[in-house]
Amino acid sequence: MTLQTFVERSLSLLGYPAATHGLLNRYLDSTELDIDPTARIPIGCLLRRRIELGPYTRLSRGCVLDGDVTLGRRTNLEPACDLVGDVEIGKYCAIARETTFQQTNHETSQPSLQIRFYDEVLDSDLPPTADGPITVGSDVWIGTRATILSGVTIGDGAIIGAGAVVTDDVEPYAVAAGVPAERIGWRFPGEIRERLLELEWWEWSEDRIRENRDFFERELHGTEDVISAG
Template sequence: MFSITRIAKRLFRKMLTLKAVQMADNVDLGRKTVLNVGSEVRGDVKIGNFCAIGRHVTFQGRNHDTNTASVQDILYQDILNVTPADQVESILVGNDVWIGNRVTVLPGTTIGDGAVIGAGAVVSHDVEPFEIVGGVPAEHLGWRFPSHVRNQLMEIRWWEWDERRIHKNKHFFTLDLSDFPEDKSLYDYIN
């Protein structure tokens, strides 16, 4: 049997380690996308279906306006009593994207379907579908799949299927596509 003191200590420890996800402005999260703790999404940001977003990821869709005399919002708000004009550029994240912990995605970038962003990367330019990038700034590291597989996956667009169809095609999702033969079709594995 648990004592009240032990339960209270466990709850208090959990409360100290939980950090909320912060979202502001125009944020659109897709179906079954997971945005982990400590992440921040600001600006005009659209994230597709079935994405796995790591801890402490920042989507910085807005920046201070660097074309005015000051970049400090407090000067405009507290002294001049005006709303500062931020620079806002959209961020678009495709479907089935994996973004590692502590990644920063900068304004005006598009991350393609199926892409993988390595932990700690700073994404300052577009990422192609199924491309693997990492580093500061993020650079091309490789591809998840050969081109014939990437092309077929872009045609199939499984992330738009309903859950019943996904479940019905369980075998398709367990295939190793990294060395899938060029003479075969992924459509042969889909019901």
């Protein structure tokens, strides 16, 4: 077992206490943690490479973050989510259990496609391929066991159905489901969607959000139900 593997397993069992973050950044070249003091990391998670967790983010047991991964304010990951590669998720998102974000992929044009084979047998490299980063907006709900693939952008306010495989971009406030995922509806009519995107409430301070509690507790049937952005 390498020193890095020993350290990773030990910290996984400890839940990555804040006192260890600076030490990891200093002594492990492959690790850079930028974790807000209010973020919650339970035991059984694994963090590798460059990880940024914003205020009040919450991971659940068994989550693996491996790559250049960013989570915005108050985004939640339920148990056993995998985020691999270049993945950015916005604020106030709800990611259901066993969801996978797979930004990297295998090179398939050479005789073999197993990276370990090239490393250990040939003492060579087989770099992973990718179609671009995965970007998820704010206020997005992704259902259980969904898979989000390389190069995909999911817009603000979208919903991804359970078990979906997302291979193409999803528009803001769209409802997408299926394999491959397709838009099957919208959360709101067009005028309401436009007003909400102008509002960008997820960029507000939490004091302002609390001051507008009535807005967040109402159903949106028309543009008159959306408060002014001013």
